[in-house]
Amino acid sequence: MNSEALPSFAVDLAPPDLTPWRVGNCGVPGFTSFDSDLPGPHVLLLCLIHGNEFAGAVVLDQLLRARFRPLRGRVTFGFANLAAFDLFDPKNPTASRYVELDLNRVWSPSALNSHDRSLELERAREIRPIIESADILLDLHSMLWDSDPLILCGPTPSGLALGAALGTPNLVVADHGHQNGSRLIDHLAFTGQSNGRTAILVEGGPHWAASTVECLRQAVAAALRLTGLAADNDPRLPPAITSVPPRLAQVTKAITATSQEFRFMKPFRGGNIIPYRDTLIARDGKREIRTDYDNCLLVMPNAHPARGHLAVRMAKFQDRK
Numbered sequence: 001m002n003s004e005a006l007p008s009f010a011v012d013l014a015p016p017d018l019t020p021w022r023v024g025n026c027g028v029p030g031f032t033s034f035d036s037d038l039p040g041p042h043v044l045l046l047c048l049i050h051g052n053e054f055a056g057a058v059v060l061d062q063l064l065r066a067r068f069r070p071l072r073g074r075v076t077f078g079f080a081n082l083a084a085f086d087l088f089d090p091k092n093p094t095a096s097r098y099v100e101l102d103l104n105r106v107w108s109p110s111a112l113n114s115h116d117r118s119l120e121l122e123r124a125r126e127i128r129p130i131i132e133s134a135d136i137l138l139d140l141h142s143m144l145w146d147s148d149p150l151i152l153c154g155p156t157p158s159g160l161a162l163g164a165a166l167g168t169p170n171l172v173v174a175d176h177g178h179q180n181g182s183r184l185i186d187h188l189a190f191t192g193q194s195n196g197r198t199a200i201l202v203e204g205g206p207h208w209a210a211s212t213v214e215c216l217r218q219a220v221a222a223a224l225r226l227t228g229l230a231a232d233n234d235p236r237l238p239p240a241i242t243s244v245p246p247r248l249a250q251v252t253k254a255i256t257a258t259s260q261e262f263r264f265m266k267p268f269r270g271g272n273i274i275p276y277r278d279t280l281i282a283r284d285g286k287r288e289i290r291t292d293y294d295n296c297l298l299v300m301p302n303a304h305p306a307r308g309h310l311a312v313r314m315a316k317f318q319d320r321k
Contacts, residue, residue, distance in 0.1 A: 006304055010146070011090040013208040014056050016061040030079040031130055040073020041227050044134035045220055049104045049141065049184060051084020055204055055212040056140025059220055066236040070229040077132060078267045083119055093208065094144065105181025109188065111238055111307060132189040136162065137199035138215050138223050142207040147270020147300050149215045152201040154185045160248065162198045165226055167243045169202065171271070173299055173315055175251035180308070203300070212236075216251040249297050249315035257305040259285035268312075270300045279303050282311065 004171050024031040045063075060077045068075070079085070081103050085104040087096040090281030106112065112124060131137070149169035153159035163172035177186045183201065185191075190199035202219045205212035221237035224230035230237055264282045274281060274296040281298070282289035291314060299313035 001022060006094060009093055009208070011093050011095045011208040012151060013055060013058070013210060013213065015085070015088055016058050017087075018057065018061060018082070021061070021077065021079060022082065023270075026076070026130070028127055028130055030037070030082050031076060031127065033074060033076040034069050035074040035136060036070045036072050036229075038072040039132070040056035040229065041134055041225050042074040042076065043070075043229055044076045044078060044130065044137045045140070045223075046078040046080055046137060046184075048080045048085050049139060050102075051098060052084075052088050052093055053086060053097075053140075053142045053207055053209065054088070055142045056202075056216050058213050059140065059217045062217075063220070063236060064203065068171070068234075068236050070224075072228050073135075075229055076134070078127065078130065080127065081120065081123060083123070085142055102181065104183045104278075105178060107184050107187040108182035108255070110179070127154055129132065131187065134189075134199075135197055136223065136227060137185070137190065137197075138220065139199060139201045140220070141201055141203050142205060142212050142216075143203050143270065143300060144223075145270065145301065145303050146206065149205045149212075150203050150270070150299070151219075151241070152185065152203065154183075154191065154196070154199070154201075156191055158198040159185065159190070159200050163200050163246040164248060164285065165248050166219060166222045167198070167246055168222050168241060169204070169215060170243050171249070172246050173249045173251060173297075174311075174318075175254070175299075175313060175315075178310060179254070179256065214293075248318045249299075250318050251299060251313045251315045253314045255282070255284075255289055255311045255314070257284055257307050257309055257311045260262065260307050261285045262305050262307075264303065264312075267303065268298050268301045270296045270298060272301075274298065279298045284311075 064252040100118040150171040151163040153163040185199040204215040297315040301312040
């Protein structure tokens with residue numbers, strides 16, 4: 001982050017008690033799986049890739065306590081980085097994103113198959129077989145900076161189709177990931193050719209807000225209904241919401257801070273649309289950051305980007321085919 005201190009963040013959400021789910025039931029700690037013994041997809045609901053993003057863990061904990069079982073196929077509930085989650089301190093809530101490495105930047109073959117060692121790399125290798133067995137993966141996240149909820153579907157047509165079919169959140173953004181490491185949704189299990197597997201990342205809203213839990217709960221419910229693992233009227237799921245047709249956008253440029261002096265011209269939030277091309281939105285030292293086209297969507301701007309870190313993505317809305 002840049003030289004300015006981070007602001008204080010309100011923590012209005014209590015971490016869930018995950019004690020019953022830590023051992024798991026499928027040989028991997030933190031992963032609990034239920035098979036219907038009927039044909040259907042394996043849906044993996046994953047949270048805590050980042051230890052301080054526990055809104056998704058609240059949702060999965062509630063479903064597990066409600067004894068959700070799939071009507072068909074298989075469902076797996078996964079709590080990824082329990083070690084980082086255990087370090088969460090509401091007085092310093094940004095400090096427990098990870099322990100040693102960002103678990104959402106290690107999913108390239110070169111990282112997974114390397115001789116490098118870290119807590120997060122070892123955890124990625126441990127959960128890798130379950131990840132690679134999933135037909136559909138929902139990776140549940142939340143956001144530090146103010147932003148509309150969205151789905152990141154990665155670069156694949158199947159991810160875009162799944163995000164659009166899910167319909168909640170109703171903004172689906174296609175992108176090509178991060179330059180400083182591969183996300184889970186970029187793993188070859190989901191981006192390889194003709195494998196039939198699909199992964200999307202759901203950004204539900206601010207990290208520690210009740211509204212984020214509700215957004216992620218709706219996304220999980222939509223996925224379970226869409227795949228036939230749950231009935232439309234399952235009482236353990238929230239009622240389906242009537243949503244407007246999803247908006248689809250393609251990231252055209254990812255802006256990385258190249259100095260410690262990166263500054264936005266005003267406090268933009270994720271989901272802001274800049275109406276005119278060539279609008280100055282930020283300065284990075286002496287470099288000007290301007291929009292390339294009209295109606296430019298700002299995706300998850302980082303108000304305090306560190307040098308070498310992603311500051312904002314620019315995206316263009318796409319017509320639905």
